[in-house]
Amino acid sequence: MKLGQTPSQTVGPYFAYGLTPAQYLYDFRSVFPPVLASEDTAGEFIQIMGQVIDGGGKPINDAMLEISHADANGRYVTSLEEVANSGFTGFGRCGTGTDPQNRYTFHTIKPGACAPDEAPYINVIVTMRGMLLHAFTRIYFDDETEANAKDAVLNSVPAERRNTLIARRQELDGRVIYHFNLHMQGDNETVFFDL
Amino acid sequence: MSDTDAVLSPRDWTSHSPYVYPPYASTVLRGPTKPLVPLKAQLSRLQAPVYGHESIGELDHDLTRNARRNGEPLGERIIVTGRVTDEDGRPVRNTLLEIWQANAAGRYVHKVDQHDAPLDPNFLGAGRTLTDDDGRYTFISIKPGAYPWGNHPNAWRPNHIHLSLFGQYFASRLVTQMYFPGDPLLGFDPIYQGTPEKARDRLVAKFSLDVTKPDWALGYVFDIVLRGPQQTPMEH
Numbered sequence: 498m499k500l501g502q503t504p505s506q507t508v509g510p511y512f513a514y515g516l517t518p519a520q521y522l523y524d525f526r527s528v529f530p531p532v533l534a535s536e537d538t539a540g541e542f543i544q545i546m547g548q549v550i551d552g553g554g555k556p557i558n559d560a561m562l563e564i565s566h567a568d569a570n571g572r573y574v575t576s577l578e579e580v581a582n583s584g585f586t587g588f589g590r591c592g593t594g595t596d597p598q599n600r601y602t603f604h605t606i607k608p609g610a611c612a613p614d615e616a617p618y619i620n621v622i623v624t625m626r627g628m629l630l631h632a633f634t635r636i637y638f639d640d641e642t643e644a645n646a647k648d649a650v651l652n653s654v655p656a657e658r659r660n661t662l663i664a665r666r667q668e669l670d671g672r673v674i675y676h677f678n679l680h681m682q683g684d685n686e687t688v689f690f691d692l
Numbered sequence: 693m694s695d696t697d698a699v700l701s702p703r704d705w706t707s708h709s710p711y712v713y714p715p716y717a718s719t720v721l722r723g724p725t726k727p728l729v730p731l732k733a734q735l736s737r738l739q740a741p742v743y744g745h746e747s748i749g750e751l752d753h754d755l756t757r758n759a760r761r762n763g764e765p766l767g768e769r770i771i772v773t774g775r776v777t778d779e780d781g782r783p784v785r786n787t788l789l790e791i792w793q794a795n796a797a798g799r800y801v802h803k804v805d806q807h808d809a810p811l812d813p814n815f816l817g818a819g820r821t822l823t824d825d826d827g828r829y830t831f832i833s834i835k836p837g838a839y840p841w842g843n844h845p846n847a848w849r850p851n852h853i854h855l856s857l858f859g860q861y862f863a864s865r866l867v868t869q870m871y872f873p874g875d876p877l878l879g880f881d882p883i884y885q886g887t888p889e890k891a892r893d894r895l896v897a898k899f900s901l902d903v904t905k906p907d908w909a910l911g912y913v914f915d916i917v918l919r920g921p922q923q924t925p926m927e928h
Contacts, residue, residue, distance in 0.1 A: 499779045500917045502704045503889040503894050506869040507716075509854060511802035515792025515818040516856060523801070524759075526817050528747045528788065552721035559804070565741065565862050573737055577744045588741030594804075611737060620738065622865055627718030629886045631867060633731070654729050672804035681722050691703070691728035692738075692863050 505630040510559045517561065517592045529563070531591035532604035535584030540569030540606030543673045545636065545664065548600050549593055549623060552682030556599040560625035561592045562679075563637075564603055566618070571609035607638070607673075616644035616651060623679055633692040636677050637663045654688050661687045698921040699798065700863050701779060707894075709886035716882040717843050720916050733863075741856035743788060745822065752820045755791065755833040759816035766812055767796025767834035769909035770884025772870070772897065775827040777904045778799065783827025784864075790856040791819040791831055798837030807839050832909065838877055850877035850884065859918035870914045 506514075518525035534542065549560040565588045567573050574580055574587030591601040608617045616637055624631035637645055645651055651659055664675035679687045711723030742817025751758040756765055776784040794800045794817060797809040801817055815834060823829045838848050852869040859866070871878060871894055878884050887895060894917070 498749070500777065500781060501891055501894055502707045502779065502919060503866060503868055503916045504891045504897065505708050506854075507883055508856070508867045509869075511794075511800040511805055512792060512854065512856075514801050514816065515790055518818065523816070523818070525816060526749070528743055528790070529741060529822065552725075557722070562854060565738070565867075567737070574742055575739060577742050580742060586741070616814060620862060622862070624867055625722060627716070627722035628711065629713060629716065629719065629723075629883065630703075630711060631865060632711070632724055632728075633863070642799075650731060650733075653731075658726075678876075682725050686724060686726050687908065689724045689728050690731040692731045692733060 507629050508624045510626040531589045531603050533586050533589045537584040543607045545589050545675045546602040547602050547678040549679045558594050558599045562601050562620040563590045565620045566608040569609045571611040600602040616641050616648035632689040634689050639663050640666045660691050699732050700919050701922045704750050707891040713886040738862040743807030746802045755819045760814045763814055765815035770835050771909050771911045773830040774914040776823050776916045777827050784859045785825050789821050789829050792874045793817045793853040794836040796837050831886050848877050850875040850881050864918040
């Protein structure tokens with residue numbers, strides 16, 4: 498007989514000192530900082546930032562994002578040895594409660610595509626007070642038009658909603674910033690996946 | 693058929709709360725409302741994050757000791773233990789369990805918590821541990837107090853401990869809360885009640901005299917079941 502899955506419960510408003518303590522300046526080390534790459538990491542350095550917006554159009558100040566993505570060659574990190582060699586952790590976590598505009602910001606490298614017929618993307622988990630269950634989404638890149646056009650997952654999304662998954666590239670003072678807002682509800686509701 | 697081509701057993705939507713559950717008021721503007729888009733991604737790309745034993749401090753599993761300043765934290769000392777398995781009972785080994793909770797008075801260290809109850813200078817309320825080869829974890833803490841919240845008039849959260857796990861995969865992620873047996877507030881708590889009735893008991897730890905240590909601490913058992921790889925081979 499199968500065992501029943503343990504039900505999900507909300508992360509609540511007070512996760513910060515447990516899950517993102519260093520970002521929120523608590524005296525406890527973070528296992529998963531929002532910085533995924535070091536200076537030694539191969540690839541294009543990028544920032545990904547944005548807000549998580551509720552059904553009333555307001556940015557949410559107690560959401561938490563987790564991201565996981567491949568390295569610049571489209572390979573996922575599988576061991577600590579690889580992390581030590583490349584400086585790339587493959588995974589990051591960030592809350593929206595420390596920025597005056599309630600933005601999250603990740604510092605990482607742009608992932609490569611995992612296969613020739615796929616576009617590069619970032620896996621995202623979003624959760625917050627007011628969600629009894631986390632949601633999965635993806636971040637694609639607006640400067641990957643050709644790759645995005647042939648990506649099977651992106652093509653499985655209704656055409657009019659695809660743009661909710663695509664981050665907008667900005668180059669500013671030599672930095673590359675991708676802007677990606679999550680809309681929990683409304684006309685622009687971000688596509689969430691049943692993963 | 694290799695494990696890397698496998699897919700994860702699906703989320704059991706009859707065991708989890710819906711995204712929008714109006715009795716828990718803040719779900720109304722925050723839960724997604726459009727249908728989810730099905731995605732069968734390869735598990736090889738969705739491994740849990742890598743971390744090692746060095747990520748865990750020596751006292752991280754003992755919340756009664758990991759933040760002491762001038763003495764012991766106040767409250768009822770507890771031992772919480774259990775196994776993390778998949779739905780077939782296979783142990784989830786070496787997996788990270790992150791823990792956070794209120795102190796014995798029902799107050800969180802978090803700056804946003806303004807409940808009129810004392811902070812405990814010797815208690816942070818955050819910890820972490822790893823499961824062993826049998827999927828077993830153990831941590832030591834103080835029984836958290838109940839506290840009021842603004843969801844509805846005279847709303848109180850039952851005693852609970854927040855838990856966060858990945859399991860082996862990105863998609864076996866679970867954030868949950870462990871409750872205590874016999875808590876009269878469970879019947880009034882929309883967060884607990886949001887879970888379908890048949891699955892609610894899985895959120896309540898069992899008191900165990902075997903785990904209880906004489907003259908020292910009460911013991912509770914809380915087993916956790918995560919999604920695992922599906923047995924049935926799938927087309928690539």
